[in-house]
Amino acid sequence: MRLPLWAYPWVLGGFILLASMLHHFGKFALARPIMFSVSIIGVTIAMRWKLKGEVWFWITMAFLTALHLPLILFTPWNTKWIPALVLIPVGIADLYAMLWVISVVAKLKGEPIAPAGKHPRLKKLPQDQEE
Numbered sequence: 001m002r003l004p005l006w007a008y009p010w011v012l013g014g015f016i017l018l019a020s021m022l023h024h025f026g027k028f029a030l031a032r033p034i035m036f037s038v039s040i041i042g043v044t045i046a047m048r049w050k051l052k053g054e055v056w057f058w059i060t061m062a063f064l065t066a067l068h069l070p071l072i073l074f075t076p077w078n079t080k081w082i083p084a085l086v087l088i089p090v091g092i093a094d095l096y097a098m099l100w101v102i103s104v105v106a107k108l109k110g111e112p113i114a115p116a117g118k119h120p121r122l123k124k125l126p127q128d129q130e131e
Contacts, residue, residue, distance in 0.1 A: 033075070036087065037072060043095060044095060057105075
């Protein structure tokens with residue numbers, strides 16, 4: 001799960017464009033939570049990229065993204081420094097919550113998260129192989 005080198009300038013440019021736009025409209029305090037949410041949603045999509053062909057996955061991700069909007073818009077944010085030791089656990093909890101929702105939806109659909117036979121822990125043991 002690594003971002004290709006050509007994508008770094010695009011991500012940086014997108015974040016700079018977003019921050020300058022929010023600064024222009026006087027909503028610069030929303031820059032950090034928007035960037036943080038976009039990053040966590042991006043990591044979630046990258047972790048479950050094998051599900052990219054499933055419509056239910058994208059509907060679930062759209063729903064989870066829509067749930068982030070009220071959190072960003074209706075929480076009073078400031079531009080003061082917040083330690084990483086506070087932000088990282090919140091991001092990890094958000095990531096785990098989204099991964100949990102995806103796994104619950106997958107179980108309700110009756111579909112495995114990893115394709116059958118492709119999971120690294122599902123290697124056949126010598127006693128399980130047919131002769």
